[in-house]
Amino acid sequence: MMYLSRLRLSRDPQVQALNALLDPAPGGEREDAHHRLIWSLFAGDPTAQRDFLWRAEGEGSFLVQSQRPPAQSPFFEPPETRDLAPDLRSGDRLSFLLRANATRDLHRGDDKKKRQRVDVVMNLLHSVPKAERNAKRLDLAGQAALEWMTAQGMRAGFTPERVEVQDYQTVTLPGYRGKRIGEPRFGILDLTGTIAVTDPDAFLAKLGQGFGRAKAFGCGLMLIRRG
Structure with missing residues (x-):
């Protein structure tokens, strides 16, 4: 419950x-x-x-x-x-609202054991010239969000059908008092859309755990309703 x-x-x-x-x-x-x-x-x-x-x-x-x-x-x-206590069946379509700190692990160098956790949007933005980042920010956020939600769904019993980015912002970790350059930040995606349930048990288990990281900072809660 x-x-x-x-x-x-x-x-x-x-x-x-x-x-x-x-x-x-x-x-x-x-x-x-x-x-x-x-x-x-x-x-x-x-x-x-x-x-x-x-x-x-x-x-x-x-x-x-x-x-x-x-x-x-x-x-x-x-x-x-x-x-x-949602009563879900495979094939149910749900509308969702999710605020998420979406990350992925990347291998660095030749050592497959060395991994670095990166924000999925920041990771795409790093390859874009600084002068073009503001213009491409939401488009790249949408691409990163869809890829991240697809990966989440494979593990959590759902398939994303529509994913829209309402907002993307970065927040400085609380307590940091150093220079802005190099300050520790994390990204927050506000997402909405629709998903199709493929495994109700797996989805409900993940719904209770939350999606992504930074749950202490108000991320991870997925609100759902039938589409």
């Missing part, structure tokens, strides 16, 4: 006074603050591993998929929670 919850930051004036800390300006610090906030809803066991996925919806609103229903928190309004 999984749960899907809609959360909203509390409108209590004492909480609103902390808004600059709870909902900072866009960037890695914001994702880090949001992650810590949502942890407050699942903080009953200090030894527990993170068992939830989340995404920010803007204006202090969040969607959270979890293995446990969220608890009450002084930072949030009472959660709106429902059971999440």
Whole structure:
């Protein structure tokens, strides 16, 4: 059993006074603050591993998929929670919405054991002259997203039928204070489209785990509905 919850930051004036800390300006610090906030809803066991996925919806609103229903928190309004147990069959077509940190492993040099994890969009952009990158950014993001979703589907029991890029941005890892050149960044793809389920069990298992990396920073939650 999984749960899907809609959360909203509390409108209590004492909480609103902390808004600059709870909902900072866009960037890695914001994702880090949001992650810590949502942890407050699942903080009953200090030894527990993170068992939830989340995404920010803007204006202090969040969607959270979890293995446990969220608890009450002084930072949030009472959660709106429902059971999440999709009844899927092979061949079902689903519309999806996904915010993902999409990466792949590349072999470097002749040593097949040496691999480097790269962002799929950044990897394509590196081969484009800097003067042309802005113009080609979304086209290359669409190409990279389709290839990545196809690879995901082979392992997770679905076939992508349509993949559209709504946005692509890069975010600096929180806590970094060095020079901009060489700063550690990760890419975030906002994707929508349709998929066809080929293996319901594999797909539901992956749905619970999330897709891609950077799940602590609001990536990986796939929202689905029947097409």
